[in-house]
Amino acid sequence: MDNNQIIIIIFGILYFAFILYTRRKGDFDEYSVAGRGLGSFAIFASICASYLGPGWTMGLTREGFSNGMFMAYIAPVMGIAMVIVAIFLTPKIRKKFNKSYSIGDIVGGELSHNHPVVITISGIMVLLSLSALIVAMSYAGGELINNVFGFSKFWSIVIITIIVMLYSLFGGIRATIQTDVIQFLHFAILIPILALLIIISDGFSWEQYNHFAVVKTQVAFDATSISAILGLLLVFLTIAGYDPSIVSRYLASKNDKVAKKSTLWSGVFIGLWTVLMIFIGTAGAYMYPQLADNDQVLLHIAEIQFPGILYGIFIIAMIGVVMSSQDTFLNNAGVSFAQDILPRFKPSVTNKNKLFYSKAYTIFIGLVAIILANYVESALEIALIILDYYANVMLAATVFAILKKNHYWQSAALSMVTGFVSKLIWDLIGNVDVPSIFIGISSSFFAYLLSDLFFTNTKRNNKQQNN
Numbered sequence: 508m509d510n511n512q513i514i515i516i517i518f519g520i521l522y523f524a525f526i527l528y529t530r531r532k533g534d535f536d537e538y539s540v541a542g543r544g545l546g547s548f549a550i551f552a553s554i555c556a557s558y559l560g561p562g563w564t565m566g567l568t569r570e571g572f573s574n575g576m577f578m579a580y581i582a583p584v585m586g587i588a589m590v591i592v593a594i595f596l597t598p599k600i601r602k603k604f605n606k607s608y609s610i611g612d613i614v615g616g617e618l619s620h621n622h623p624v625v626i627t628i629s630g631i632m633v634l635l636s637l638s639a640l641i642v643a644m645s646y647a648g649g650e651l652i653n654n655v656f657g658f659s660k661f662w663s664i665v666i667i668t669i670i671v672m673l674y675s676l677f678g679g680i681r682a683t684i685q686t687d688v689i690q691f692l693h694f695a696i697l698i699p700i701l702a703l704l705i706i707i708s709d710g711f712s713w714e715q716y717n718h719f720a721v722v723k724t725q726v727a728f729d730a731t732s733i734s735a736i737l738g739l740l741l742v743f744l745t746i747a748g749y750d751p752s753i754v755s756r757y758l759a760s761k762n763d764k765v766a767k768k769s770t771l772w773s774g775v776f777i778g779l780w781t782v783l784m785i786f787i788g789t790a791g792a793y794m795y796p797q798l799a800d801n802d803q804v805l806l807h808i809a810e811i812q813f814p815g816i817l818y819g820i821f822i823i824a825m826i827g828v829v830m831s832s833q834d835t836f837l838n839n840a841g842v843s844f845a846q847d848i849l850p851r852f853k854p855s856v857t858n859k860n861k862l863f864y865s866k867a868y869t870i871f872i873g874l875v876a877i878i879l880a881n882y883v884e885s886a887l888e889i890a891l892i893i894l895d896y897y898a899n900v901m902l903a904a905t906v907f908a909i910l911k912k913n914h915y916w917q918s919a920a921l922s923m924v925t926g927f928v929s930k931l932i933w934d935l936i937g938n939v940d941v942p943s944i945f946i947g948i949s950s951s952f953f954a955y956l957l958s959d960l961f962f963t964n965t966k967r968n969n970k971q972q973n974n
Contacts, residue, residue, distance in 0.1 A: 511819030512656060518823045519670065535858040538679030538865065539608045539842040541759040545684060550760045550769035553687035553831075555776050557752045558585075559694070560832030561647030561802070563777075564784055564825070568805040571788020572798070575723030579785045581736070584743040586778020592748025593770035598763035599909050600754065607758060609633070609839075610751050610905070611847030614919060619908035622916030623851055628923050630847025632900045633751050637840040638872050639893045644671075644833035645880035647802065651826050654806050655819075664880045667829065672873035675834040676866050680759055680842075683834045690827030697824045702783055704812040705790045719793040738942030745898040745948060747774075749905050751839040752832075840872050841865035899926035899947030903955045915962040918955045926951030 536542060563582070570578045604613050610633050615625030648667030649660055658666070674682060705711060728736075747753075748770065760766040784805075791798065791808040798807050809821045845865035850856055856864070903926065904919040930947030937943060 510816050511822065514816055514819040515655060515823055515826070535608070535845070535862040535865070537681065538862055539758075539838075539846070540755065541679070541681040541684065543605070543759060544761055545681075545759050545765075546761060547765045547769050549684055549688055550756050550765060551772050551776075552691035553684040553835075554753055554756050554769060554773040555695075555780075556687035556691040556828070556831035557756070557835045558747075558773070558777055558832075559780055559828060560644060561650075561829055562643070563781060564694070564698075564828050565647060565650070565802045565805050567781055567784040568788035568791070568808070569800065569802055571785035571790075572792045572804045573788075573800055574727035575720050575725075575789050575792070576785055577724050577727035577731070579782045581739045582743055582781035582785065583778040584740055585747045585781065586774045586776070588744045588747040589774025589777055590771055591774075593767050593774055596748065596906070596909055597757055597770045598767045600749075601757045601760060601763040601766040603909065604758070609843050609846040610754055610901070611843060613754065614901070614904050614908045615847075615916070619911075620904070620914045620916040620919040622920075625904070625916050625919045625923075626847050627851055628920060629901065629904070630843055632897060632923070633843045634840060634848065636893050636897045637751060637836045637843065638875070641833060641836045641840065641872055641876045642879045642883060644829055644836060645876040646883035648826065648829040648833065649880060650802055651806070651822060651829060654803055655822050661881055665877050667826070668833070668873050668877050668880070671830050671833045672837060672869060675837045676869060680755060680838050683838050684756070684759065686834070687831045690824070690831045693827050694824040697821050698780075698783065698787075701809055701812055701821070702787055702790075705787065705794070705808070708794070708812065710794050711790070716790060716793050720789050723789065723792065732939070734940045734942055738944055741942055741944045741948070742895050742898065745902055745944070746894040747777075749902070750894070750897065751843060752835045755835075755839055755842070837869050837873060841867075841869035844868040895944055896927065896930065896947075899930040899944060899951060902926075902948055903951040907955060907959075913963075915959055917962065918958040921958050922951045922955035925954035 567578060567582060600613065603618060604616070607613050607616060607618075609630075611626040611629040613619060614629045615622055615627075619625075645664050645668045648671070649664035652658060652663035652667050653660060656663070674686070753770075756769070757766040760769065787808065788804065791804060795808065795811065798804055806822070806825065809825075810818050813821050842865050845856075845861040845868065849861065849864050853860075900923045903922045908914065908919070926947045929950035930943045933941070933943040933946040937946065
């Protein structure tokens with residue numbers, strides 16, 4: 508066993524000791540929203556750590572390695588979207604839904620569309636999205652364990668998934684956010700150091716790198732249609748700020764001001780971070796073209812640049828990146844199942860029982876992820892596909908749930924179904940020059956607004972007739 512492996516094992520032991528020391532025994536409220544009492548930095552760090560999972564670190568580095576700075580013109584849009592959400596939606600979510608626990612509560616609960624059909628559709632979409640992302644995180648974490656310890660792909664996935672599943676079960680969202688802070692500080696320091704080491708290394712020349720990056724980026728632009736570029740821009744613009752993992756942070760914050768401030772600065776950080784990761788990948792392709800073009804390219808670049816045990820510390824940071832995202836998704840999946848799906852079958856379920864079933868679902872989906880992750884090839888690809896469909900189904904209903912005062916559940920249900928079906932049909936038979944996400948989201952908004960107008964006029968006419 509080498510020094511890096513020893514460091515990682517010691518870190519893991521200390522990690523669990525910290526979780527056991529800081530965890531709080533509590534009810535479903537504590538498990539799902541941490542008593543709604545967390546401060547600005549904890550929420551900021553947790554949002555960043557949750558978003559900057561393998562897809563936006565290892566995945567974007569691979570994109571830079573393959574396609575130069577191409578994605579640097581697209582991915583930062585996610586940070587801009589976060590800033591927009593922080594200004595217009597985040598405070599309203601925290602203030603209006605101060606007793607909610609999940610996306611289903613927000614979209615279909617008493618303060619919005621108020622119907623079990625809407626809650627159920629929301630819950631199913633959230634569970635499908637989170638479950639797929641959990642699989643992607645298990646795959647990415649397995650890649651890290653395999654790189655360090657040389658275990659088989661299967662056992663690497665088993666180890667990382669069970670570790671994250673256990674500490675998520677122990678402490679709920681509070682343990683998740685507390686460990687997110689540690690993980691955020693860890694990789695927020697080491698990744699910029701890696702970029703600096705690349706720049707000051709003997710083989711790096713800005714003039715040669717710029718020429719290499721321009722050529723490689725231009726090749727990627729030439730190979731990508733305008734439709735595909737617009738589609739990617741729409742994906743990054745519409746996936747940020749209202750997904751389950753981030754909404755759970757809003758609900759766990761002390762108040763609307765804390766939620767807004769944390770989200771705003773998270774957007775700025777995420778925008779800069781995506782460019783940094785793509786730069787590292789592009790610089791790696793310039794300096795080390797012999798490296799394999801896969802999701803482990805970031806690890807190989809770091810292994811070359813970081814001397815001795817620093818590489819082991821870097822691997823710990825990368826494991827933290829995976830764990831931050833995966834434990835968030837596991838917790839959110841369990842909460843969504845217990846809050847949005849279970850009550851449809853057991854209307855009288857208590858919060859105490861919800862806590863039990865939430866943890867039970869966490870175990871179930873963790874075990875499923877272990878099996879399915881063995882068939883995954885790219886964490887970023889899965890994340891983009893799932894978030895693409897999530898936006899088509901959930902964006903319109905979520906936005907109107909937050910902003911409107913009067914709601915009709917039929918409008919929400921119709922917009923969700925329309926968004927999904929229209930995108931699916933367009934993916935199968937539509938014109939490739941028009942991004943399917945544009946068709947799905949615009950159809951969803953149109954269906955909502957048209958049906959809302961219909962029900963509003965019908966209600967007004969009935970009222971006039973009664974008078």
